[in-house]
Amino acid sequence: MEKKLKRRIDLLTAYAIFTLLIFGYMSFSSFRKTANTEKMDELTVKRINVVGEDGSLRMVISNETRQHPGRIAGKDLAKRKRPAGIIFFNNDGNECGGLIFEVHDTGKVINSGMSFTMDNYNNDQVVQIVNSEEYADGKGNVRRGLVINEFPKGSSLPAFMNKYEAIKKIKDTTLRKQKMDDLMFFEGSRRRLFIGRTLNNQSGLFLYDSAGKPRMEIYVDNTGSPQIKVLDAKGNSRNVLLK
Numbered sequence: 001m002e003k004k005l006k007r008r009i010d011l012l013t014a015y016a017i018f019t020l021l022i023f024g025y026m027s028f029s030s031f032r033k034t035a036n037t038e039k040m041d042e043l044t045v046k047r048i049n050v051v052g053e054d055g056s057l058r059m060v061i062s063n064e065t066r067q068h069p070g071r072i073a074g075k076d077l078a079k080r081k082r083p084a085g086i087i088f089f090n091n092d093g094n095e096c097g098g099l100i101f102e103v104h105d106t107g108k109v110i111n112s113g114m115s116f117t118m119d120n121y122n123n124d125q126v127v128q129i130v131n132s133e134e135y136a137d138g139k140g141n142v143r144r145g146l147v148i149n150e151f152p153k154g155s156s157l158p159a160f161m162n163k164y165e166a167i168k169k170i171k172d173t174t175l176r177k178q179k180m181d182d183l184m185f186f187e188g189s190r191r192r193l194f195i196g197r198t199l200n201n202q203s204g205l206f207l208y209d210s211a212g213k214p215r216m217e218i219y220v221d222n223t224g225s226p227q228i229k230v231l232d233a234k235g236n237s238r239n240v241l242l243k
Contacts, residue, residue: 056093061086064102070095072157073122095119109136122156124189125149145196149189160187202227209233 190212204219
């Protein structure tokens with residue numbers, strides 16, 4: 001009798017352990033599947049990080065407080081104030097563009113803007129779709145359009161910033177300005193094209209040479225008159241519509 005009772009207890013114990021294992025496996029498998037294929041109707045967050053299989057960033061969607069400072073040449077930039085928006089990172093984990101938007105209202109002046117940018121490799125933005133608005137004293141300054149910039153071949157933002165910070169420490173104001181002007185000329189951004197509405201309420205196409213100097217303008221001015229101008233390297237212009 002005792003042997004039969006012991007056998008039954010052993011069978012029940014084995015059954016209970018087996019059942020527990022099966023239940024645990026099914027629960028764990030179900031949890032993993034749910035975690036990988038989560039679906040919901042609404043999600044409220046302050047920041048979302050999208051990463052590659054190696055864990056490096058591909059995209060950050062964030063409010064202005066938690067926004068990523070940027071990453072170039074494998075290093076995060078110093079923490080800085082950035083607007084809310086989306087920051088894009090390439091497969092090397094470096095920032096390559098973004099979408100930002102913000103408004104500042106001081107009570108006297110309202111500044112509102114939105115910008116979608118694409119960055120030069122290891123440098124700052126070279127393609128930008130921008131909307132910039134400023135309103136004060138019943139007047140408005142508005143600029144909207146497509147901007148194309150470029151940097152000298154081989155230049156990089158980290159190298160530029162290192163030189164920039166070193167120049168800022170020069171005490172001689174004349175020498176500091178000269179060095180800063182040289183840095184901007186040889187390694188800074190150069191405008192190549194703008195299509196859109198200017199701050200002067202001109203609507204048209206504006207072309208620049210490789211040094212960033214304006215060379216041709218095709219636009220309608222703020223009086224509604226069409227203009228086609230060509231400019232020489234010194235900035236002297238000629239309206240080709242005038243006979």
